[in-house]
Amino acid sequence: xxxxxxxxxxxxxxxxxxxxxxxxxxxxxxxxxxxxxxxxxxxxxxxxxxxxxxxxxxxxxxxxxxxxxxxxxxxxxxxxxxxxxxxxxxxxxxxxxxxxxxxxxxxxxxxxxxxxxxxxxxxxxxxxxxxxxxxxxxxxxxxxxxxxxxxxxxxxxxxxxxxxxxxxxxxxxxxxxxxxxxxxxxxxxxxxxxxxxxxxxxxxxxxxxxxxxxxxxxxxxxxxxxxxxxxxxxxxxxxxxxxxxxxxxxxxxxxxxxxxxxxxxxxxxxxxxxxxxxxxxxxxxxxxxxxxxxxxxxxxxxxxxxxxxxxxxxxxxxxxxxxxxxxxxxxxxxxxxxxxxxxxxxxxxxxxxxxxxxxxxxxxxxxxxxxxxxxxxxxxxxxxxxxxxxxxxxxxxxxxxxxxxxxxxxxxxxxxxxxxxxxxxxxxxxxxxxxxxxxxxxxxxxxxxxxxxxxxxxxxxxxxxxxxxxxxxxxxxxxxxxxxxxxxxxxxxxxxxxxxxxxxxxxxxxxxxxxxxxxxxxxxxxxxxxxxxxxxxxxxxxxxxxxxxxxxxxxxxxxxxxxxxxxxxxxxxxxxxxxxxxxxxxxxxxxxxxxxxxxxxxxxxxxxxxxxxxxxxxxxxxxxxxxxxxxxxxxxxxxxxxxxxxxxxxxxxxxxxxxxxxxxxxxxx
Amino acid sequence: xxxxxxxxxxxxxxxxxxxxxxxxxxxxxxxxxxxxxxxxxxxxxxxxxxxxxxxxxxxxxxxxxxxxxxxxxxxxxxxxxxxxxxxxxxxxxxxxxxxxxxxxxxxxxxxxxxxxxxxxxxxxxxxxxxxxxxxxxxxxxxxxxxxxxxxxxxxxxxxxxxxxxxxxxxxxxxxxxxxxxxxxxxxxxxxx
Amino acid sequence: xxxxxxxxxxxxxxxxxxxxxxxxxxxxxxxxxxxxxxxxxxxxxxxxxxxxxxxxxxxxxxxxxxxxxxxxxxxxxxxxxxxxxxxxxxxxxxxxxxx
Numbered sequence: 001x002x003x004x005x006x007x008x009x010x011x012x013x014x015x016x017x018x019x020x021x022x023x024x025x026x027x028x029x030x031x032x033x034x035x036x037x038x039x040x041x042x043x044x045x046x047x048x049x050x051x052x053x054x055x056x057x058x059x060x061x062x063x064x065x066x067x068x069x070x071x072x073x074x075x076x077x078x079x080x081x082x083x084x085x086x087x088x089x090x091x092x093x094x095x096x097x098x099x100x101x102x103x104x105x106x107x108x109x110x111x112x113x114x115x116x117x118x119x120x121x122x123x124x125x126x127x128x129x130x131x132x133x134x135x136x137x138x139x140x141x142x143x144x145x146x147x148x149x150x151x152x153x154x155x156x157x158x159x160x161x162x163x164x165x166x167x168x169x170x171x172x173x174x175x176x177x178x179x180x181x182x183x184x185x186x187x188x189x190x191x192x193x194x195x196x197x198x199x200x201x202x203x204x205x206x207x208x209x210x211x212x213x214x215x216x217x218x219x220x221x222x223x224x225x226x227x228x229x230x231x232x233x234x235x236x237x238x239x240x241x242x243x244x245x246x247x248x249x250x251x252x253x254x255x256x257x258x259x260x261x262x263x264x265x266x267x268x269x270x271x272x273x274x275x276x277x278x279x280x281x282x283x284x285x286x287x288x289x290x291x292x293x294x295x296x297x298x299x300x301x302x303x304x305x306x307x308x309x310x311x312x313x314x315x316x317x318x319x320x321x322x323x324x325x326x327x328x329x330x331x332x333x334x335x336x337x338x339x340x341x342x343x344x345x346x347x348x349x350x351x352x353x354x355x356x357x358x359x360x361x362x363x364x365x366x367x368x369x370x371x372x373x374x375x376x377x378x379x380x381x382x383x384x385x386x387x388x389x390x391x392x393x394x395x396x397x398x399x400x401x402x403x404x405x406x407x408x409x410x411x412x413x414x415x416x417x418x419x420x421x422x423x424x425x426x427x428x429x430x431x432x433x434x435x436x437x438x439x440x441x442x443x444x445x446x447x448x449x450x451x452x453x454x455x456x457x458x459x460x461x462x463x464x465x466x467x468x469x470x471x472x473x474x475x476x477x478x479x480x481x482x483x484x485x486x487x488x489x490x491x492x493x494x495x496x497x498x499x500x501x502x503x504x505x506x507x508x509x510x511x512x513x514x515x516x517x518x519x520x521x522x523x524x525x526x527x528x529x530x531x532x533x534x535x536x537x538x539x540x541x542x543x544x545x546x547x548x549x550x551x552x553x554x555x556x557x558x559x560x561x562x563x564x565x566x567x568x569x570x571x572x573x574x575x576x577x578x579x580x581x582x583x584x585x586x587x588x589x590x591x592x593x594x595x596x597x598x599x600x601x602x603x604x605x606x607x608x609x610x611x612x613x614x615x616x617x618x619x620x621x622x623x624x625x626x627x628x629x630x631x632x633x634x635x636x637x638x639x640x641x642x643x644x645x646x647x648x649x650x651x652x653x654x655x656x657x658x659x660x661x662x663x664x665x666x667x668x669x
Numbered sequence: 670x671x672x673x674x675x676x677x678x679x680x681x682x683x684x685x686x687x688x689x690x691x692x693x694x695x696x697x698x699x700x701x702x703x704x705x706x707x708x709x710x711x712x713x714x715x716x717x718x719x720x721x722x723x724x725x726x727x728x729x730x731x732x733x734x735x736x737x738x739x740x741x742x743x744x745x746x747x748x749x750x751x752x753x754x755x756x757x758x759x760x761x762x763x764x765x766x767x768x769x770x771x772x773x774x775x776x777x778x779x780x781x782x783x784x785x786x787x788x789x790x791x792x793x794x795x796x797x798x799x800x801x802x803x804x805x806x807x808x809x810x811x812x813x814x815x816x817x818x819x820x821x822x823x824x825x826x827x828x829x830x831x832x833x834x835x836x837x838x839x840x841x842x843x844x845x846x847x848x849x850x851x852x853x854x855x856x857x858x859x860x861x
Numbered sequence: 862x863x864x865x866x867x868x869x870x871x872x873x874x875x876x877x878x879x880x881x882x883x884x885x886x887x888x889x890x891x892x893x894x895x896x897x898x899x900x901x902x903x904x905x906x907x908x909x910x911x912x913x914x915x916x917x918x919x920x921x922x923x924x925x926x927x928x929x930x931x932x933x934x935x936x937x938x939x940x941x942x943x944x945x946x947x948x949x950x951x952x953x954x955x956x957x958x959x960x
Contacts, residue, residue: 673862677866684870684874685873685874691877691878691890691893692880692884692894697889700890704896704897707874711900714867718910718911720911720922723903723922723923723926726926730930731929734930735933738933738937739889739892739893739933746944746950760883760884761883764880765884768879768880772875775875775876779872786864786912786913788863789864791914792911792913793914794911798914799916804916804920807916807920812924815924816924819928826935827934829935830935830937831938833935833941834938834945836945
């Protein structure tokens, strides 16, 4: 079987899993839907490995394969095929997506075990993986947009999974609306490119682009900026980031899969895939780098003060994706994608650990109520700390190598990029701090009552309530189930978290500067047309970067250790001394309030104006009422004749006959 | 011949008198009788037009059967003098007016018509014109289909009439009091 | 007599019947006036048959007589049904066609 056959299999298995779980949900007993869905993704992972092997067998310059299933549209000017594109970049993404998805599916089998919507959950999850794989395997902009839209729909379905919870449905709508803004940008960009180059196929667009566009051509910059709109909406960068923290309303494995490891990386993939266009329009690439940097700083500051465990991790996701965006914008493609891979590992792991802790807390997510779980949950503690170390870029972890490679590239570009690199290091310090803020607040300190109960051997139980607003709920379908799962008691969760912890620690070995460059060599065929091939930093610069990054990380962890363990309570003093700063950060730099005032309120006012004046008064009253009034008046004439008076009708008959006779008499004379 | 002209005028006067009697007499029974007179005089006119068979059919079928049926129904329902309603003036004035207008138009058409044959006594016809034999042979040869259709129509009408007027079980069949108003519903007054 | 006299007479009878339909309120009498009009038509048909010398007109008139008989039968059946259902035998009271 060729690589493209494996590519089709990668798509087929999740689709089959989706169909089986969604149509057979009534007949599949117990946890079987979960195992079927996991098996589907596991097979997809194996198929991706098969594609990898096949691709590597080919000579390096022939590793871009396109295979078309059928022609969707073939007109004089445009040809759109249902085609997949199998090359190192898409195989890399398939491996990451299917591999991490498989582990998250296994985790979910246990985690969602008590939920009434079990089969629906796995159907949605398989649908998401299918859409994501379709996105990364797309060979032209049309399939990309299809996958893009499907992924947005899957995100909405999964965020609002507990659909009876009001906050969840609002969050789903918010995410969907912002995703649609991105979709619009992407579609318009496709139109612009189609208009100029005459095709939507990736390979042809990228080949023709240098002929059609001059460097920094206005149309191309505009198209690239619109692609960025799409990428930033999907990857939650400024200013389209507000949906991601609210998306934590979804179940924790969903947060792990979609909003950490895979969907939010779609924007990064998009920029990497369209890199020839961005290299032809350096203005757009520079704007992207600046926004990525601003995002990573912003999110790191907010993660310092939020108190919901999942939201801390969400802001750290936004921040880390800022690093990835920065990486692919400065043409450090393999570095950015390497960070994508390591981030998928440790972020999914962090979410899984958070899910375990929240299960022990019986649904409570506020870290102010957590503490001292170290003895009660040893496995969770160890794996969570592995993930936090990788997030903080502690020396020799995977995050260490990937993040510092991105920053080394950035600094090496020189000029204004040095500023971006420095901001990146500052944010790395903040990252290390808040990562261990989580670890120390949750696992160290005096054990809270729930931790004590767990040490005694039984799981705490609280009445079901909304973790954000506190309002009471029940445990029927549409709300979380009554049972909570923790890693120590379910082997599927352990089976998923264990490998990820290992990968978070050691996955960096594939790309150690000067020693190994597996990722870079693998992705080489895709990015060999890059103009910035020769701007890679020297080994010496990279090693210096690693040393600096390692020192920053260790310093940040030490500061966190001091603040949270040695000098407890000092954070409360800081909060009282700088209330304005604290409020500013706690309200997430007031972005939500800004959007509410600028977009939501005017839209609501326009809507109510439309309903009151336009719909009720104008359309109903004037147009509809006027039309019906005219008809009513007109027909009242006809009604006056219908008296029901038989003799009157007969009289009219006679009258007609007389008139007719008169007419014929006159006509014949 | 002069004899025929005299007969025509007498029969015509009788027909018109019968027609006016139908329209103007108040008691429906007298109207039916006026129509019978009209039908018989019309039969005389048919005879003058050499339609012997039709004259006989008119008397036997029309006046003899249909009008007898009519008299039965009038007897069953009960004739009563119809009162003139006060607000009828519009109808009673315009109706005859339009009818007269039609009549005038028809007369214009007939008298001023360009058909010259109208002013003659008609074409030359043989001896058996209008006899049952010739009508019969026409009915059974050239006009067979209308003949059969008409018989079918009679069957349908007979069945329809039976269905329309049959007694329904369970419905009280008390005929209302003479006056032909519907019987007032009886109410049961309970005095405590 | 000339044919035209018969035709004029038939026109008069027709007109009288039409006026009767409008003027009278008793459905029985209205049916009778309808019979008047049909008979006027018959007279005209037979007059024309005499004029042309063909007997098709007479056959036509015969069929018209049959139809008139059927119509009377049904009309009387309706009136009897009205009477049975305690309705007023007066065309002015039958306003179901109103509206």
